[in-house]
Amino acid sequence: MAQTLTYTSDEMMTVAAAQMLKNNTVCFVGIGLPSAAANLARATHAPKCVLIYESGTMGAKPTRLPLSIGDGELAETADFVIPLPEVFNYWLQAGRIDVGFLGAAQVDRFGNINTTVIGSYEKPQVRLPGAGGAPEIATCTKEVIIILRQHPRAFVEKLDFMTSVGHLTGGDSRQKLGIKTKGPTAVITQLGILRPDPETKELTLTELHQGITVEQVKAATAWNLKIAADLRETQPPNPEELAILRALQSRSEGRK
Numbered sequence: 063m064a065q066t067l068t069y070t071s072d073e074m075m076t077v078a079a080a081q082m083l084k085n086n087t088v089c090f091v092g093i094g095l096p097s098a099a100a101n102l103a104r105a106t107h108a109p110k111c112v113l114i115y116e117s118g119t120m121g122a123k124p125t126r127l128p129l130s131i132g133d134g135e136l137a138e139t140a141d142f143v144i145p146l147p148e149v150f151n152y153w154l155q156a157g158r159i160d161v162g163f164l165g166a167a168q169v170d171r172f173g174n175i176n177t178t179v180i181g182s183y184e185k186p187q188v189r190l191p192g193a194g195g196a197p198e199i200a201t202c203t204k205e206v207i208i209i210l211r212q213h214p215r216a217f218v219e220k221l222d223f224m225t226s227v228g229h230l231t232g233g234d235s236r237q238k239l240g241i242k243t244k245g246p247t248a249v250i251t252q253l254g255i256l257r258p259d260p261e262t263k264e265l266t267l268t269e270l271h272q273g274i275t276v277e278q279v280k281a282a283t284a285w286n287l288k289i290a291a292d293l294r295e296t297q298p299p300n301p302e303e304l305a306i307l308r309a310l311q312s313r314s315e316g317r318k
Contacts, residue, residue: 067298067299067300067301067304069298069299069304071211071252071271072095072252073299073304073307074252074271074296074298074299075095075099075209075250075251075252076095076098076099076102076307077099077102077298077299077303077304077307078250078255078271078296078297079095079096079099079163079207079209079250080098080099080100080102080103080106080303081103081107081297082161082207082248083099083100083103083108083111083161084108084111085107085108085109085110085111086108086110086111086112087108087111087112087160087161088112088114088158088159088160088161089111089112089113089114089159089160089161089162089163090114090116090154090159090161090162090163090199090203091113091114091115091163092116092131092163092164092165093128093129093130093131094165095163095165095209096163096165096207096209097127097128098127098307098310098311099163099209100113100163101113101124101127101310102303102306102307102310104123105306105310106302106303106306114149114153114159115128115131115136116131116146116149116194116195117131117132117136117137117143117146118143118144118145118146118148118149119131119136119137119140119143120140120141120142120143120144120153121140121141121142122135122136122137122139122140123139123140124136124139125139125313126310126313126314127310127311127313127314128314129314150195150198154195154198154199154202154203155198155202156202157202157204157243159202159203159204160203160204160205161203161204161205161206161207162199162200162202162203162205162206162207163206163207163208163209164196164199164200164206164207164208164209164226165177165208165209165210166208166210166216167180167190167216168180168215168216168217168218168221168222169208169210169216169217169218169221169228169249169265170217170218170219170220170221170228170285171219171232171264171265171285172228172229172230172231172232172258172263172264172265173206173208173228173229173245173246173249173258173263173265174221174224174226174227174228174229174230175196175200175208175221175224175225175226175228176190176221176222176223176224176225177190177191177192177193177194177196177225177226178190178192178193178222178223178225179222179223180222181222182222183222183223186222192225193225193226196225196226197225197226197227199226200226200227200228200245200246201226201227201241201243201245202243203243204243204244205243205244205245205246205247206228206244206245206246206247207246207247207248207249207250208246208248208249208250209249209250209251210249210251211251211252212251212252212253212279212282212283213282214281214282214283214284215284217282217283217284217285218284218285219284219285227239227241227245228245228246229245229246229258229263229264232262232263232264233261233262233263235263236263245258245263246258246265249265251282252271253270253271253274253278253279253282254267254268254269254270254271254274254279254296255267255268255269255296256268256287257290259288264288265287265288266287266288266289266290267279267287267288267289267290267293268290268292268293268294269293269294269295269296270293270294270295270296271295271296271298272295272296272298276289276293
């Protein structure tokens, strides 16, 4: 009898994100799950995926997951290293990056993101890390993939603060701002994958991870989540993907 393959929710999210990256994609990478996903893609089906980190490392090919954007492994394995302003001015704002990964504290039904405060801006309950380069990534990369865990406090009816624009109020409201890029094309969570409706741009559940129900996803969402008519099951991790991902993580943990 074949042994059942077991994996964590983080591994499922990482593999799902990696599967969205194609060969020759130029990807703006953050630390954490986005970095794991990008490096997994490069080590499997997309060996020519170009990884750019905010520290200026272009074409980094780390043999382990970097601990930060300043990890020496990135500079040592990069094709070249450039100053931070050049990353944003020449590459990001000039539209030379295909995919940007973003996390969030809150996301709304149109993929707008809050990473600034919880509560009022003047007297916040929690002050978050802030914008960083997220607003530029959200508007200048050709498309954005959002990765975060899904629960009602994160998937909210109304953001406490809009840090980065997704599809604004839906429809063509993003384009009316003069933004020509696609914006969020997928939101990957521990429960499934949401994508914007082609017309309304409202996030819609299009894929469920194995063992997850529609009811679970709805309960983790503060708005009345729309479900795709052709709802599918996410392709689960295969043994090769898990082995490579865990080897990357193991080598990284050995350096902590």
